[in-house]
Amino acid sequence: MMSARTAWSGIVRSPLGITALALVLLVTLTAIFAPIVWGAQAEQVNPTEITQGPSAAHLLGTDTLGRDVLARVLVATRLSVVLAVIAVMIGVVAGTLLGTAPSVLPRWLRRPIVGFVNIAVAFPGLLLALFFAVIFGVGSTGAVLAIGFAMAPQFARLTQTLSAAIAGRDFIDAARVAGVSRFRILIRHILPNIGEPLIVNATVSAGSALLAFAGLSFLGLGVQVPEYDWGRLLGEGLNRIYLNPAAALGPAVAVVIAGLAFNLLGETAAAALGGRSARRRHRLPAIVRPRAAQPAPVDGEEPVLLVDDLRVSFPTPRGWVTPVRGVSFTVARGEAIGVVGESGSGKSLTALAAARLIERPGHVDAARLDFCGTPLLTTSDRAVRSLLGTSLAMVFQDPMTSFNPTRRIGSQLAEAASEHQDITRKQAMDRAIERLQSVRVPAAARRAHQYPHEFSGGMRQRAMIAMGLMNHPRLIIADEPTTALDVTVQRQVLQLLAGVRRDTDAAILLISHDIAVVAQTCDRVLVMYAGRIVEDLPAANLHTDARHPYTRALLEVVPELDADRDEPLKVIPGRPPAPGALPTGCAFAARCPLATDLCRESDPELLADEAGHRVACWHPVTGEAEVAVAVATTADEAAADDERVLR
Numbered sequence: 243m244m245s246a247r248t249a250w251s252g253i254v255r256s257p258l259g260i261t262a263l264a265l266v267l268l269v270t271l272t273a274i275f276a277p278i279v280w281g282a283q284a285e286q287v288n289p290t291e292i293t294q295g296p297s298a299a300h301l302l303g304t305d306t307l308g309r310d311v312l313a314r315v316l317v318a319t320r321l322s323v324v325l326a327v328i329a330v331m332i333g334v335v336a337g338t339l340l341g342t343a344p345s346v347l348p349r350w351l352r353r354p355i356v357g358f359v360n361i362a363v364a365f366p367g368l369l370l371a372l373f374f375a376v377i378f379g380v381g382s383t384g385a386v387l388a389i390g391f392a393m394a395p396q397f398a399r400l401t402q403t404l405s406a407a408i409a410g411r412d413f414i415d416a417a418r419v420a421g422v423s424r425f426r427i428l429i430r431h432i433l434p435n436i437g438e439p440l441i442v443n444a445t446v447s448a449g450s451a452l453l454a455f456a457g458l459s460f461l462g463l464g465v466q467v468p469e470y471d472w473g474r475l476l477g478e479g480l481n482r483i484y485l486n487p488a489a490a491l492g493p494a495v496a497v498v499i500a501g502l503a504f505n506l507l508g509e510t511a512a513a514a515l516g517g518r519s520a521r522r523r524h525r526l527p528a529i530v531r532p533r534a535a536q537p538a539p540v541d542g543e544e545p546v547l548l549v550d551d552l553r554v555s556f557p558t559p560r561g562w563v564t565p566v567r568g569v570s571f572t573v574a575r576g577e578a579i580g581v582v583g584e585s586g587s588g589k590s591l592t593a594l595a596a597a598r599l600i601e602r603p604g605h606v607d608a609a610r611l612d613f614c615g616t617p618l619l620t621t622s623d624r625a626v627r628s629l630l631g632t633s634l635a636m637v638f639q640d641p642m643t644s645f646n647p648t649r650r651i652g653s654q655l656a657e658a659a660s661e662h663q664d665i666t667r668k669q670a671m672d673r674a675i676e677r678l679q680s681v682r683v684p685a686a687a688r689r690a691h692q693y694p695h696e697f698s699g700g701m702r703q704r705a706m707i708a709m710g711l712m713n714h715p716r717l718i719i720a721d722e723p724t725t726a727l728d729v730t731v732q733r734q735v736l737q738l739l740a741g742v743r744r745d746t747d748a749a750i751l752l753i754s755h756d757i758a759v760v761a762q763t764c765d766r767v768l769v770m771y772a773g774r775i776v777e778d779l780p781a782a783n784l785h786t787d788a789r790h791p792y793t794r795a796l797l798e799v800v801p802e803l804d805a806d807r808d809e810p811l812k813v814i815p816g817r818p819p820a821p822g823a824l825p826t827g828c829a830f831a832a833r834c835p836l837a838t839d840l841c842r843e844s845d846p847e848l849l850a851d852e853a854g855h856r857v858a859c860w861h862p863v864t865g866e867a868e869v870a871v872a873v874a875t876t877a878d879e880a881a882a883d884d885e886r887v888l889r
């Protein structure tokens with residue numbers, strides 16, 4: 243796999259990495275061949291050469307039975323390394339089980355496990371090993387178990403941390419929307435992605451395990467006579483250190499070399515992986531896209547999505563904040579709704595709430611949140627999973643994180659179908675290829691067997707749409723689907739979404755910073771500001787009938803295609819308020835040139851006219867006349883920022 247290749251090439255490119263590899267190779271070869279070559283010599287008792295110092299015949303001298311110490315040190319490599327490796331394996335397996343258990347077990351069992359790991363991690367490893375050694379008994383088996391279990395808490399903590407980082411990635415959300423069970427998400431999506439750092443850590447730990455074994459055997463708790471490892475040899479050597487220091491030095495040097503080899507190898511692998519993950523991702527600016535054909539919404543039908551008074555809240559150290567405050571809208575069959583607003587206005591949270599992707603401690607509350615007529619907040623998890631898995635598709639912003647990098651595109655698409663349809667693997671894969679063809683991925687059959695990194699950004703985004711089409715979605719939520727793509731590819735992806743909508747009659751909820759994209763792709767536009775919808779109007783009327791000063795300002799700051807490129811961009815002065823610091827009255831008042839005392843005292847309701855155009859403003863702008871909305875250039879804003887800082 244690509245990632246493993248990169249780690250290896252990272253190791254062999256650094257001198258330290260080559261040294262570590264050479265040392266590990268030396269230790270491994272010694273472990274394999276030393277007992278064959280020097281086994282007999284190491285066991286040979288010689289009463290005439292008892293406790294001798296170094297000589298040409300015995301480079302490290304002899305022990306109390308006249309056996310050659312060097313031969314014994316070399317032969318002991320096998321037992322020392324094997325025991326350390328088994329202990330690390332026990333530690334990794336037990337730690338991974340402990341670390342991942344909270345993500346699959348019921349909530350009431352999670353806390354005690356996490357608490358146990360936290361307490362165990364706080365104990366020094368050697369103390370834990372001694373404790374377990376007493377429990378499991380003196381001898382090799384007891385020592386292996388003791389060191390293995392003493393290592394488990396550190397691996398459990400590592401697994402928990404790595405899993406938590408992966409759990410926030412888009413492909414995990416995608417799998418959850420597709421209805422994949424917690425256990426399968428763990429096995430297929432989380433574990434393969436944390437394997438690399440776990441292996442690196444295990445390699446480093448093998449070095450520590452060698453030292454720990456030497457310690458236990460030295461204390462007489464580890465390997466017992468007639469077996470011997472480096473720890474035992476070290477203990478025996480130290481008893482006669484004044485007669486023959488080399489007998490203690492030999493096993494000590496062996497422990498240090500082997501421990502260093504594993505540690506260095508792990509560290510250089512970690513550095514190689516770290517360097518890779520730190521690489522920068524490219525993000526391209528959003529620009530204007532073309533219009534796609536749009537069917538009109540069907541009246542009198544049950545809406546695909548009905549959102550009434552939706553609130554999303556999160557606890558913070560300073561109390562709860564509510565970044566989505568009473569959002570209401572419907573999406574009809576085949577309708578394309580655009581949601582626009584500056585960063586932080588609550589667009590994504592609204593979409594995530596509709597997909598039931600807000601995790602605890604976040605709290606979702608609504609008078610109604612119905613998807614295809616099913617109330618999402620009161621229906622059982624299993625039923626909602628199956629409904630969303632078959633009828634909702636999500637397309638995320640960053641096509642880089644939307645797929646699990648460790649699995650082939652085709653099998654990820656196939657999983658989305660086989661989870662909900664009674665079909666064979668072959669049928670699911672055929673459907674995946676057919677869906678990839680439908681989104682115009684060239685050579686789909688071959689491409690289905692490739693990994694996500696082998697796809698370009700635009701092609702990955704198309705594959706993401708294909709994944710949504712594996713079932714029969716009635717709603718496609720696309721959250722900034724083109725922000726990370728370049729101009730031409732953005733156009734293709736938007737055209738593809740429009741085409742899918744035309745062909746399948748799926749509704750689309752398109753979230754974007756870019757009001758121009760939304761205006762040209764959607765039927766209706768919802769404008770959000772500080773967690774509320776401030777205007778809801780047909781996209782066709784956006785340029786002629788936008789009534790909220792914020793909507794007007796958003797339209798004003800769209801860069802003109804023929805604008806002078808040296809001119810600074812227009813911006814709306816000021817910043818939206820943070821969810822925890824909302825002013826009294828209208829949240830936009832501080833940035834609005836039309837604001838009066840009324841605006842600063844009282845928050846206007848979102849009211850509809852007879853045509854269904856909704857606006858939340860005390861002084862809505864009417865008519866086509868150019869209106870003085872708050873617009874500055876980026877240069878003015880920068881100066882204002884400086885002034886704010888100086889003040």
Ligand SMILES: Nc1ncnc2c1ncn2[C@@H]1O[C@H](COP(=O)(O)OP(=O)(O)OP(=O)(O)O)[C@@H](O)[C@H]1O
Nearest residue numbers: 556565583584585586587588589590591592604821
């Ligand atoms: N887990 C959370 N805890 C606390 N606040 C959160 C959490 N998630 C989001 N928020 C806050 O909610 C607000 C709205 O976030 P949201 O992601 O919906 O905005 P957005 O309009 O989609 O912005 P963007 O376009 O940048 O994605 C932001 O101010 C954000 O800081």
